[in-house]
Amino acid sequence: MSQIHVSTTINGDPVEYLCEPDDTLLDVLRDRLSLTGTKEGCGSGDCGACSVTIDGRLVCACLALGAEADGRKIDTIEGMAEGEKLHPLQEKFLEHAALQCGVCTPGFLVAAKSLLEKNPSPTETEIRYWLAGNLCRCTGYDKIIRAVMDTAKEMKGKRKGKKS
Amino acid sequence: MSSNDRFESREFKVVGTRPLRPDGLDKVTGKAQFGADVTAPGMLHGAILRSPHAHAIIKKIDTKQAEKLEGVHAVVTRTDFAKDVDNTDVLDNCMAGEKALYDGHAVAAVAATSPSVARKAMKLIKVTYKVLPAVTDVDMAMGADAPILHDGMQTEGLEKKSRKPTNIAQRHEFGHGDVDAGFKQADLIVERSFTTEATHQGYIEPHACLANLGRDGRGELWCCTQGHYYVRELCADLLGLDESQLRVTASEIGGGFGGKTTVFIEPVALALARKSGRPVKIVMSRNEVFRASGPTSSSSIDVKIGVKNDGTITAAFADLRYQGGAYPGSPVEFGAMSAFACYNLENVKTIGWDVVANRPKQAAYRAPGAPMAAFAIESVVDEIAGKLRMDPIDLRLKNAAAAGTKASFGPVYSDIGLIRTLEAAKNHPHYSAPLGPNQGRGIACGFWFNFGGQTSVSLTVNADGTVGVAVGTPDIGGSRASISQMVAEELGIEYSQVRALIADTATLGFNDVTDGSRVTFATGLAAIEAARNAAKIMCERAAKTWGIPSDAVVWEDGHAKPVSSNAGDFEPLSLKDIAASAANTGGPIAGHYEINADGAGVSFSTHIADVEMDPETGRAEIKRYTVFQDAGKAIHPSYVEGQFQGGAVQGIGWALNEEYIYNKDGQLQNAGFLDYRIPVASDLPMIDAVILEVPNPGHPYGVRGVGETSIVPPLATVANAISAAAGVRMTSIPMSPPKVLEALDSVLIAEAAE
Amino acid sequence: MRYEAPTSVSEAAKLLAKEKGLARILAGGTDLIVQMKSGMIEPDLVVDIKRIDALKRIKKEKGGFRVGAAVSGAEMEEHEELCALWPGVVEATNLIGSTQVQGRATMAGNLCNASPAADCVPALVAADAVARVVGPKKGRDVPVIKMTTGPGKTTLKRGEFVESIFLPSRKKRSGDAYLRFIPRTEMDIAVVGAGVSLTLDKNGKCSDARLSLGAVAAKVLLVERAAKILIGSNLDEETLEKFAAAASAAAKPIDDKRGTVDFRKKVSGVLARRAAIIAAERAMTTEKKGKK
Known part of the structure; x- marks a missing residue:
């Protein structure tokens, strides 16, 4: 299994990473990018703890592949506040x-x-x-x-x- | 001081307000670190191989191929744990020995460089099983021809010992008076049988831990737990370590409800870490959480209650049978003790049977054992009210336990709040609000003991006048806020000047688990006393500064003051003043307190539910729900309400849809949130929470535990509402639509036949 | 496993045709990724079709709509004209899972996953929708009812995939509806599902009707015998009772963790009747709208 190179934007920042083809977006956020604010409660789309948006659309990060993020805009909990100003x-x-x-x-x-x-x-x-x-x-x-x-x-x- | 006269009435400044919680900011920004959120340099990923069989002899485990796989650094089985342990059942539950006793029972584990390598390695472990017949139902497990889980098990608590093989671990009996005589005095006797299915605590955060353990026996463990000291004790036992050498740190915990009061993966991660020489992280999948961590018991209960025509209960009897999974220890004892705790009874008797079956070892779940018993008893009480044409609240008021009542489980109650909750319910607009078509209203009461337990708190006064509080009870629902409030109140300073945090096992004295609704009571009590000890030192420092005897100084409103003008005319010194000069008056100022706290103060609750039935599908919708509960004193009312609401909704889920579903071979059919159906936001109305305050004499501020009682009444409350709405008495939990529709149809058939 | 994200249908078809191992299409991924993670399937190739612009479109065609295989339920819901023409189909698609799942899940995926309990399939069958299948050979149009043969089984041949689903035009005074029974209000798999599509004549008499049931057999059923009962009627109580009884009789369910045979049979009739009433109300509303 060779890794896939992905260029994406997360919370407004350009981000590049390598991931396995079967890594979920949740695996990538938590384990490769240390964005652990997105939680895993079930891994099957039944609990919503891993909610993020892809190009503004609300999804479960456990039900998307990391490879799909290429060229997309991902937003997570870590990007919700603007600096010290909370949403x-x-x-x-x-x-x-x-x-x-x-x-x-x-x-x-x-x-x-x-x-x-x-x-x-x-x-x-x-x-x-x-x-x-x-x-x-x-x-x-x-x-x-x-x-x-x-x-x-x-x-x-x-x-x-x-x-x- | 006796535990019954700790309470002193007073005006509060901080207690009773609703400040922001100290851990809140990190939790709304994603920074808070839960069990699975940390990593360590060189870390490996652990995974656990689990039995697909509900009951099987493990003949052989061949790990050679798995060990050879590239990236695998350790494989462990039972032989990698200590041989002679105190907690044999816990060890056997964490890693099976001779037999796998339930679907999901751990049989081996691997540590590898990635989760995917670990998964591959698990497929290479060859386990040879001899599959045995399995039993998952409690009544069947008690049957004469049931498969026996443990050879040599004998029933404890029997008058006559029996040598016959059995799955009954223990018999319990409680009560007083003469029930046979009592039933003879009754004008009406109602006798019914009930069953409840097992439910899971359903915390959203799966079990997770990160372990490091050297061959020198020194280790570190990070995990989500309700009790890191108990984790240390168990892990040290299971791995043959000294407790002093194992340091356990509690992460932020993503829910527990009793389910995180023991160990599952932690000893396994430590064994893998020891064998591989590397840190090992294990995170359970949701499937593993359902199959292999502790749900609560399923139960089967018979109830018989006799009453006079005026509603006076003359006798009450219950026989309760709970299976607690593969090992002894179901909460049937609590069920039998709490069953009739709401009533003032002359003649009462309960018998409890602790039964083993091929299911995961049960773990505590919020008021363990009480909701099932309350379902059975409160359903029968409701039926009696109907038969006597009495208002169900009036019937309960007629028989309600009060101060001086001898409880069915032995002690005599001090001040309790049951009658207050019933009266509040009766007078609440909800109770008299009109109902629509197909709607019905139910009420029920609940009781929980609450617990105190061993507690240590350490408090430091910092040079800038702020205060740190170290506690050893993981914060599962806002306790850092309530403890900070109590310390601020006691020291007369602002809430913002206090910071409470959870210390690890190496830096603070022993603490019992966060359970039994004990933290705001016991840790709060210890924090107040630690603050008083610090205040005493501050008075001494002021006395020294003023050159007067220390007993001539008192602590009042955040200041050291001369006890009277006779003591001298000195400007009061604030905590900040004293802290700033501490270096010159004797050094650091701290307070600590250690106690095995009794006097927790029992808790009562009354719930009202309105349901609307769909008569064509048997589906019940909760239209309105109100909780009335005695909190003793609500330190942070928002989090008290949160406990009332959360417990009520867990009970509603249990009542309507949650259940463990097994096939005939004992394999769990719904190990996920898709088919294990916990309530979702759209299933529910707002849950109104009414806080009542009957001070607990055992706490300086009157606090009672509030965490658990709220899950006790909902099963019966909803059942009684369904009975009122649809005219069917449901005796089996969950009251899922197929069951309710079948009951509705059988009523129609019966009516047609008449 | 390899991951490919082609940008044209022909490229996707070539990738599938070349693959010797197990290949899977990734549209919404809400079934596929769960199956991969649970170890149920281990594909050698995953072809993400969301980069193919043509498959992300909802196109007007012959008075109906062609919905691309990568269009999510949430996108369908935002398409006013589609919602007006086939509200039952759009609603059925948006009963699948949570808001989060609806942001990804597609009709084509729901269809090809071939679960007997799939929510959008009874609605599509009632609508007489047609799937366009592409692959190594010339494309073909397959009525939705003929797409599946049993749990997890489709009539797709090696290398083929669904490119779009066509929802036909509607006569005046037509309406559709889909209802399902679940124990909770959301997040469950259908215990029973019922889709109804019907047309009324000027006098409010039913001139055409289709009923489809889900989760009561190995595949979604088209229940023509029940639908015929509606035709020619005013959907009066008596007709609806007969219709419900015929629906219950047609259901051939099993006992499982989600429901019993008795329950499913009974509720099939209940939902069929309720869905027919909603579809008829909608049929009348479209007429009113038309007059404006």
Whole structure:
């Protein structure tokens, strides 16, 4: 098995790596690039802990090959904050105590960010269905859903503020 | 001081507020390091070969071909572990000896330069099995002709010893009074049988560890665990090491719920590291987590309750049978103890049977043993309420345990909150809200003991006036925040001035596992006492500065002050002032405290659920859910609510869809999150959490454990709601749609026949 | 294993034709990669077709749509005209897995994975969709119902792959719907699936209907006997009851970890009836829209 050379962009940075043809994108992120914020909970697309975006599309990194990333734009939890400025979702997750153990949190944040980009004013039901592929065993989801609802509300308020 | 008079009523400044947790930033930015997130120079990847058979004699293991494969550095089997160990079952569960006792039982392991080489090597290990008949059902395992797992097992706790081969490890009995006499006084007796299937804790982070161990017996272990001191104890035993030579560091832990209170892969990684001379990392796959780490027990329970027409319970009896997997130790004892803990009973008796079967060795799961028992008892209580045409809350209030009640498991309760939770439920708008078509409402109560245990805390006052707190109980749901709050409260400083962290086994005294809802209680208690010890030293330093006797100084509002004007007129010294001059007044200031804490304070909860049934498919949807629980004192209310909500949802999952499914050969059919169906966000409504506070006399601030009780009532709460909605009494958990639809149809058939 | 990402259909076909070992197409990868990781299959060659522009397109054709084999469910959902014409098919595709899975999973992949419980297949069968198969020889069009023969088995020959799926044009007053039963609200494999496509005449009478059932036999079923019951009716209660009973009778399920024979048979009828009602409502809505 000869390795494949991949040139890609991760969180805005140009990145090159060699990977095995059957390495998943998750294997590459965690084991080759030390981007361990993306978690492996199942390796079969059932838990969402490895949520990332490829060219802006929300996917499970465990269900994509590392080789596929060539020329694409990958975004992970590590790129969500801008320097020390957190994304509003990250702020709200902290404020609402929307995490207990925190291992599902990166996946939820990446998935919720993707939702708000597509639908800035989701209903509670829309949030619950969008995030149905992200398993959390600690919180019963209550505080996570509230954090996302509150973020949407606040971001909407800010957009309105800017317009006026 | 007796454990029952530690509590002092006071006004709080920091306790009861909702500050941000200290580990939060790292967890929302992906920086937090969990079990699988670290590497070491020269590290190898370990993998474990597991038995495909549920019950088989291991005749031979040939590892030669695997050892020859390029990139393989070590292969281990049982012979690579210590021979004479104290924890024989734990060792046998981590690496099979003569027999494989369940599908997924470890039989060998390899360490190689990459995971793919390790996988290849596993295929080259040849294991010769003699397959035996297997049994996975608890009642069948107790049967006369069941396959026997352990030759020579005898049932402990029997009056008359039997020499017959058996899978029954132990019999337990609890209770008081005369149940036969009690049943004679009853106007109504309801007797029912129930079963519950095994469920898994379902933490999202699979077990992971990184081990290093030299031939000199010195080692380091990094792992996700609820109790790194216990990991050290077990690993030292299983590998023949001195505890002092093995340093265990607890990583951030991605959920445990009791399932990470023991070892599975850690001793294997250490054995591979010792043999290869290199650090070895093992990360379980999700399939391995389901097949080979500990789920909870499945159970089969008979209940008989007798009542007077006014609702007074005259006698209560339960026979509980739990299989705990391949080794003794199912939580049936806790089940039998907790079954009737909510009730004030004159005549009560429970019998528990601990049974082995060809399944993975069970591990603790949140209030181990209690949810199954509560399902059975609270279902019968609900049925009785229906038959007596009594409100189910009123029936429970009539029989509710209170301060002074002799508990069915022995002790007499001090102040407890059960009645408060029932009254709060009754008065809550949820209980009287109108219901729609096909909807029903159920309620049930739950109890959990809570635990204290061995605890060490070390606290340092830094020169800049900040405080560090080292604790030895891994933080599984925000305890670093609550402990920092208690220390800040006690020392009269800001929450932001305190930082709590989890020390490794080499740098802090022994601590029991994070279990039994014990951390905010016991570690909190020790942290408060450590802070008091540090405050005492600070008073001494102030006294020295002022030249007055140290008993003339008190610690108040974050300052050392003269006890009265008689002691002298001195400007109070702040913690910061005293810390800054510590070098000149006697050196570093620290406080520590060690205790085997009793007085944990039992906990009660009442839940209300509304469900809507689809009568054509048997599917139940949770429309509304409210938890009422006594927290003693909620240190960080957000994380207390989180415990209530999380436990309730785990219970809802158990009630509706989660189960271990075996085929007739004892092979697990659903070892993944696809078919082991834990609740997803769209399955649920918001979970309302109502915190009640009946102070625990055993804690300075009144804290009770809050982590576990919330999983106890949901099974019965949901079953009672389904009964109200659809008119069928479900006696088998999970209440999955095929079972419910079958029950609905049998009611229709019965009605048609009438 | 080798990984190739050709940029044209002919290049992909050549790679497949040349491969002597086991070759697999990688579209969404949501089944393939799981099977690779669990050791179920060990392909020698994986051909990623997502770099072939033609396969990433949804194209209008003869009043219908040709959906490229690499188009994900999420992309279908963003195509308004496709959603308006075949809402049941688009919904079925977007019941597969999570939002994350829908960002990758394709109809063609769901079809070629050949699971009897595949969500989009009953909807495609009800829609009478046609797969275009390409390979070493001339391309051929295969009705979706003829693509699979049993669990994991397709009628694709060596070197062939599905290039696109064609969803035909619709008469006025047509609608489709797909419903599945799962124990949770999301993330499960269908225990039963039912796809209905129908057309109403001016008077609201059913003039054409197709019913397809999933997860109740070794392959997705087309249940013509039940569909015929609808034709000529106003979808009144009595007809729907008969229709449901015929659907239940047609189901030939097994007992497994996801459901029992009795449950699956019963629920086949329930879902068929509910899907028919939704499809009819949609058929009427399209008429209203047309009038505007």
